[in-house]
Amino acid sequence: MGRHYKGVADALALLHRAAEAERQWAVCAATLPDESKRQLFRQWWAEASVAQAAGRYVRSCPRYLRGLTCGAKKKDGTHCRSTTLCANGRCKFHGGASTGPRTPEGRARAIENLKLDRLKRGNS
Numbered sequence: 001m002g003r004h005y006k007g008v009a010d011a012l013a014l015l016h017r018a019a020e021a022e023r024q025w026a027v028c029a030a031t032l033p034d035e036s037k038r039q040l041f042r043q044w045w046a047e048a049s050v051a052q053a054a055g056r057y058v059r060s061c062p063r064y065l066r067g068l069t070c071g072a073k074k075k076d077g078t079h080c081r082s083t084t085l086c087a088n089g090r091c092k093f094h095g096g097a098s099t100g101p102r103t104p105e106g107r108a109r110a111i112e113n114l115k116l117d118r119l120k121r122g123n124s
């Protein structure tokens, strides 16, 4: 066989090695404590939201992060088992309150909405 074939074989081997490394990483990541997984989840979320904003391909959540629970300690001493997580790796009940708009544009928009609402209700 010629050099071309060898190049393809090398590329395939490289691809195979990368897939194998990815698989091993997934196995290793699956055994990580939830706290570390939550960190990975936040990383993935940040990446995904940047990609979505830029209209690029959004990588789906890695399999080893699926089924990650919120894990917040509840009043009764048990841990929250919700798997529907937000940006911070917690569920909608345990993410903490929103601190409101941060950018000047966001603040202006909020004030506009407030004014509109007051106009609609007729008590300015």
Ligand SMILES: [Zn+2]
Binding pocket: 070, 071, 072, 080, 081, 082, 090, 091, 092, 093, 094
């Ligand atoms: Zn929760």
